[in-house]
Amino acid sequence: MSFKASVKEPVITLSAGPVAAYPSILQALSRPVQYDYDPWFQEFYEAVARKCARAMRVKEPALILHCEPAPGIEATAASLIGPEDTVLNLASGVYGKGFGYWSARYHKDMVEIEVPYNEAISPKAVAAAFKKNPGIKIVSLVHHDTPSGTINPAREIGKIVRDNNALLIVDAVSSFGGMDIHPDDCFADVFITGPGKCLGGAPGLTVMAVSDRAWKHIEKNPKAPFASALSLKDWKDAWSRKKPFPFTPSVAEVNGLDAALDQYLDEGPEKVWHRHALTARATRAGIRAMGLELWAKSEAIASPTCTAVRVPKGLKDTDIIAAARAEYGVVLSTGRNDTLGKLIRIGHMGPVAEPIYAVVAVTAFGGALRKLGRRVDIGAGVEAATRVIAKGKA
Amino acid sequence: MSFKASVKEPVITLSAGPVAAYPSILQALSRPVQYDYDPWFQEFYEAVARKCARAMRVKEPALILHCEPAPGIEATAASLIGPEDTVLNLASGVYGKGFGYWSARYHKDMVEIEVPYNEAISPKAVAAAFKKNPGIKIVSLVHHDTPSGTINPAREIGKIVRDNNALLIVDAVSSFGGMDIHPDDCFADVFITGPGKCLGGAPGLTVMAVSDRAWKHIEKNPKAPFASALSLKDWKDAWSRKKPFPFTPSVAEVNGLDAALDQYLDEGPEKVWHRHALTARATRAGIRAMGLELWAKSEAIASPTCTAVRVPKGLKDTDIIAAARAEYGVVLSTGRNDTLGKLIRIGHMGPVAEPIYAVVAVTAFGGALRKLGRRVDIGAGVEAATRVIAKGKA
């Protein structure tokens, strides 16, 4: 690499994503770039789409969009939400809120349930919304609102949505692969994830499971984009080795996705989820033992894939992050938009969803505070984390 | 890789793109995936945007979109073309024609110059169009219409466009990096390319040079997308290490782009263009010596980065391609849409823009025809190719 930076590369990245990739995925990214119309690649692509489906525990090969999930979610809004649709938008954080803006470009009207960004959506409120607005056709839920590090009860909400015969979009970008959530678990009609978070891959793709009900709705949507970056339809059949691609797929990213799925399936999803959860639990214990406050209102809704910590009064988030980076080479994340400045996020995704990184996180966080002049008992933090780990490993 | 295909991976890929990537780029794709908000990555990203600019010989850091060029061009249409704009669309091939459909979503009206898809746009016709339609505000030109393998006179056309005070979009996706073309050469206001063709990288990014005049027009366009996959504005300042990314950049692709630019600049652009041109010339000589017909009406407009060969009467393009693949493991490309079935394309892009691959192409093409029962003098083809090479190397 000819580039020489003025700062050192990080030592350990505990970001909320993009996350450090597994070695097997980095190797896969360096596979030859094959021609998309060659029969080998067409067969490979189909196999990857099918492997996505196996990981998501659905039958139909996945829909892969060749962009990272943010535009993938935008495309979902554009494709699914028609001019006659009433949308119920569930906003427990920045990403949930943000979906409403995209929705507004396409829907007839929108009902929104918004809760403070350290709380979760209540299934009861969803049920009540349906009662009040029987015309709701589409519901959008962010399972893990990453900028808050909180989890919504997708299963319960999904059940209600299905019972009310509406379509459910679930953004599971930063939860799938790190915890037990799949499209059918939560009655999702469009389930959106990607390789760059808990699967420990590179960002650059959107992986989706789209139900037949959703496809039918898209077909009927007169405004659903085609020949467009915002189109789901264009790619509907592209998984098939016999069908052309609407435009060039990101070959290297598909190579990486293939390896990300192997990594996940070969280790065993249950084992992967367990180490995500254990790392998060240990981190939370350590953070609290240092006298810091978790952002999530209750541990029950704290994400197993990302721990949000309230910024101590009198300190700036960016100073803490800079101090952890300078002292330990450890990368942490700030909040986003409304949570920016209020919290710091510690990612537990992919290869760093391992208990030892809870210790790393606690130390780097505590060390940063100390560097900024605060008295922090890092030892107590690490002790607490290790005790959780010892129990979790027993 | 756990995937086992029913067909062998190709031996040599001479496609029209995605192309085989240089080894240095494959290695770069396996660099660690860094967190986009980390200062190291922000500095790196800026350096890559500046390096793009150096390669394109412009001053401003490049605009990088995190999708392959097709949606990148769509985004250009969406961002640049406003509801008051008259567009002159220049169509000498499938991609040129296609731009008109995107334009139609945004423009007030459109003038189109269309020529047979084995010919080039005449600058005179462009001048005449301006005379007849002085209101033309935006002109779109595909420099190398890949599905035809033909080159348009971008410099001459660009001069006319600029003299008429209109804005010029140049799709140089499959010409930049393989021949002498840069934004300022052709007065392009939006110059679009990507790493996956002549730069020999992976597909998955769009690299653009956008003039101040174009940015001003975008700013004034009331319909220019924002917070969208179709937005150029979102990414305008993202190159700066001090500015946030609107959504997650494709980190691995940026790593690859960095190496693609090093590969190009370190070898020396003039040397790179020379081997593209020589390989194409040798290929054309070999193809003709076997009694086959080039698609391009004249060699003068045949692309130095891709040779299109007319499908011999009585044969099917896909049969020829399958035969070359089966007999030699060599990958060739069909046409697209209107040129589909009529021609076969031999790519000379990136690492296979080396004279020996002209011999490979001629042999694989000739061998395929022979396998399909035609009498072909492969020896004559190779002889002709080698004589061109010997002269070109002298």
Next chain:
Amino acid sequence: MSFKASVKEPVITLSAGPVAAYPSILQALSRPVQYDYDPWFQEFYEAVARKCARAMRVKEPALILHCEPAPGIEATAASLIGPEDTVLNLASGVYGKGFGYWSARYHKDMVEIEVPYNEAISPKAVAAAFKKNPGIKIVSLVHHDTPSGTINPAREIGKIVRDNNALLIVDAVSSFGGMDIHPDDCFADVFITGPGKCLGGAPGLTVMAVSDRAWKHIEKNPKAPFASALSLKDWKDAWSRKKPFPFTPSVAEVNGLDAALDQYLDEGPEKVWHRHALTARATRAGIRAMGLELWAKSEAIASPTCTAVRVPKGLKDTDIIAAARAEYGVVLSTGRNDTLGKLIRIGHMGPVAEPIYAVVAVTAFGGALRKLGRRVDIGAGVEAATRVIAKGKA
């Protein structure tokens, strides 16, 4: 890479080895370097040793030495040949002859059968040698004497050696993996190969199958090295996950070897041999059609993994090689020692053991001669090669 060379990297390498590695092996070389005493690595190492055995079609896990085969063969001489041993050295080329010098450091005496370096050892001569020297204890045979590109009849010779109750060393470095030869086929007691030739891997390891008979002889050899680079004994049990390594294994090379074996076994040995043989046959046809002379006295003994071509009178080998490199970026090999200056070698090993590379070789060779002022009918050469390929693929 910070290194900037004064010459370009080659375009295509058709050397006699080290050869271009398969992409899957390059990827494997970039796997994490694991600690040799970690249980994961110990288990992995054992699996690789067993996979070597599967490829060599023997039962016992292979002996892996952490050096390329030349010192591996020296270690074999040092370990196996004791001060009371009479050795029969079979020399049909530079490597065969060379073994005698190593042998001389350890043996009591040596009988040598030497034939011109473009001929093969006759089994009859071996039988006669035993008759004349019933005390022969150890026989050394180079299966493919790479500097000559010729193959010895290992099966027939091996049978005679076994019948005479002697021990047989077979150097199959550049034949195993590219043709049908395995330890038991030829009654080898020490069968030596490596990943850097027909397996298309990196050089840097020696892979051996050692029979119980050979181990017993080594055990009895009072001079057999231990705690030494020349020791086979040190590594005898190192394949076992339960046994320590005498010194640090070359972890990255073991990673590469693992992938090389997968590449070979997954494709299927018979298919691999077939494409080696077909490429060699096509190359020979092409070379002869250009009026050039093969080095091997008869095609029957010409190696399917390397074609040696006599240097045309009046020309220098190095000039031909430099011309092929300059004109086409194609790498060929000279001879070694006694064959140096007399022949040029075209390797057909690993990823370039594909018929299209016969065309590449013929063209580059012919083009080089033409550049040096000779009249050569490259077309005829390529025609001849393609006809062989067409038949072989039919």
Next chain:
Amino acid sequence: MSFKASVKEPVITLSAGPVAAYPSILQALSRPVQYDYDPWFQEFYEAVARKCARAMRVKEPALILHCEPAPGIEATAASLIGPEDTVLNLASGVYGKGFGYWSARYHKDMVEIEVPYNEAISPKAVAAAFKKNPGIKIVSLVHHDTPSGTINPAREIGKIVRDNNALLIVDAVSSFGGMDIHPDDCFADVFITGPGKCLGGAPGLTVMAVSDRAWKHIEKNPKAPFASALSLKDWKDAWSRKKPFPFTPSVAEVNGLDAALDQYLDEGPEKVWHRHALTARATRAGIRAMGLELWAKSEAIASPTCTAVRVPKGLKDTDIIAAARAEYGVVLSTGRNDTLGKLIRIGHMGPVAEPIYAVVAVTAFGGALRKLGRRVDIGAGVEAATRVIAKGKA
């Protein structure tokens, strides 16, 4: 990778080597394998040999042997020590002691200074040895006896050796690149290191600086090996692009070495040493704060690249290592031979020579003891470590 292990791959490797490699080196290992006789590779190899010299701060291009350092040291003994030579062997650990056994194969006689394996050689003792044995011709010193984690005063000893006109062999395998030691600093005539320890590369090569005086001695040694794995002479001039290789170099390892040197030189040696030393210091503080005992008799001789900790009474080393591996996925090393069972080693080499890994080490070590039933104050350990780091970073 088709291999599925019964144990998980490690999470973090803190071994005494082979160590985890830097990402840049893993990428370099996947560079194309070039033919060793191609002019590009010959030029590259020379550049790497020169870059080694730059790193070692000597003038002559380095001698590279294509084996890991243990056989490289054996080759040094074989090449340098002649049948008339009296050797002074300095043994402060297992490796120092071991050299004596190799020496015994070649020397006339040997004087040995042996100290307990947790102490360092005293320069005074060396001076006294020379006084008593003026015929000493060759002295062998292990700078960092890795199985003890202790450093010998190489500068002082080297001065005495040079003053006494003897030749000095310095094994700096696990110190060079991690602390301030170079051939000329310590008057080494043969200075031996490799890429697989502090340079954070793969094992598989030996890198040496050999003085003119040493070469002269080798030239005069009638028993110096040639055409052998034990020969230094064979490779003396192989660095030159104009000279042939005696046997095939390990191309992939040379690619890796090139990147290892870039990594070291680009970061800046002083910075690299500093982080090694700081990590070691923090580790020692943490270990002691948990009430554990360092192996080294004094911190002054404790290596900055590896911390040896005495195994607590009543516990088994392998149990501790297994517990750290099971609980945290952290890899530690046992001792070797005479130190086996007595100590545990924590490596600080290459990419893990970063302060945060001191915390990882302390936690994993403490956690392991706790798992084995001991009461350990991990918090106190981490506190102590972080305080050292905070000071060191200030």
